[in-house]
Amino acid sequence: MEFLYSIQSLVARNVVESKLGEVNSICGADVSYWRGEAFGVAVKEEGERREINRVKAKVEFPYVPGLLFVREAPVVIHLLKDVGCDLTFIDGHGLAHPRFAGLATVVGVLLGRPTIGVAKSRLVGELVEEGETTFLEVKGRRVGVKRGRYYYSIGNMVTLEDVIKFSFTYPSVLAIADQETKRFRREGQQELPKGEESG
DNA sequence: GCGACAG
């Protein structure tokens, strides 16, 4: 476990908080599970064009709060490495993490591209209200905002201001990815319903 | 030691 922590510390030290450039293409990735199998989906939107990538993989490591990247980063990175995007949304926190290295940050740093983490619940940090905005702070560091029921945080190569700009509407790429990841799972389920041969 | 705890 200490080994995984050191990896996260290294990732955290390589995060770049730079201003986002022009955004013409947006990507999003999500993963669903069934019997130890991960069903990953990446969605890319550029204008009216929509591209969808899928991959099924076996996942051994259990879910441990703070170590989600061990389960999902390999799948998500595989799906996105050959798909360029100006900005990528990841289902999970970015810097809003105990060691400032949530899934969105790990993916962003390893792929060297802009990412924003979007989570449905809080992992760590305190909420600080300032006018219309509710910020998320971890160990005194302002890493994101809570908008509606979602938490948006810096992944990599974006600023807090960029995160705020994209926090007003839930990313359609994530909605589609979540939807497609479940459709993909159904296909994998009907292949082995109950007690059919598995090999 | 106890409580919290992304997906």
Place this chain on the structure above:
DNA sequence: ATCTTGTCGC
């Protein structure tokens, strides 16, 4: 995340 129908509320 997954197991799962209806039900209460905006």
